[in-house]
Amino acid sequence: MNTQYKKGVLELCVLSLLKRRDRYGYEISEYLSRHIDIADGTVYPILRKLKSDGLVDTYLQEESGGPPRKYYSLTQLGRNIYRNDKEEYLDFAKAIETLLEEDEDDQK
């Protein structure tokens, strides 16, 4: 799949994962690469961009038997943007779906 196209959707996926609860970077990377065909390393640039845009925040949390983990959490701005973008994406996806299915009708 086109990577440029995928990137925008991946941002939405990351926001969705963070909406449910705070997670650390590896957790997000694992979850996404299990469900979507992407290189493991692409999640970290996205997290960084979301942070520099003020959509997520980070904090360090001690873990038993290991170095502290960097957790990501949604900011209020992140929440608002996620709600907005999700709706936009679902409308868009529905429209594309209808459009793509029309050519099957034509062939009949």
Add this chain to the structure above:
Amino acid sequence: MTKNEYLSRLGSELKKNHVADWEDIAGEYEQHFAFKLADGFSEEEIAAKLGSPETIAAQFASEKGEGGQGSGSRVFVTAAMSFVALFEGMAYLLFFAWAVAVSAFSLASAGIGAALIGNFNTAGLIPEMPYLSALIFGVCFLAFAVFLAAGSYYFFVYAKQIVKASIRWHRNVTSGNTLPPLPWNPQFSAKTGRRLRTVLLWSVTVFGTSFILGMVVSQLLAGALGFWHAWNWFVR
């Protein structure tokens, strides 16, 4: 690719792309390796799944460009910065001129000192005095020349550093690059700094003592406090 190869290639690619806090980013990838290794993957497998360091670094590099200034505001920034550069340039020119003036002053002092010690008096420019006084005052002028020379070296380095820092600042503001800013004060290595301090301290000490010694010796030789009157210095 092993973990270390991957991380060092990623680090150098990030630096090449001028990504700020690349160490922080490399740390995140190091943790990724740690998690995956704990799950039983080999370093080669993990590196292959991450994607090539070049691609990853390029993604970090493209993130910072987004959401930046539009081309309209960039033109404005460039124009404003050129205007600032004009005034800055004049100030720096003045600073360089000052450094040149100090070094010229140092050369003049060295000339007078040499003439006094060498006991040659071109066109009667130097007032008459016994050779002992001339010798001590000569040392005094030479020490002053050394002091000024060290001072002008300091000013030259200072001016150069300011210009360098200013150029870096201008580049960062106008091109959106985030190279680390350069310090504005002169940067000496510890060794050079120590040497410079020693030279300044000694030249001031020699200057001060030889000046006082010269005055006292001259007063004794002339038998008067105002030895310059006794030797008719200011009489034509």
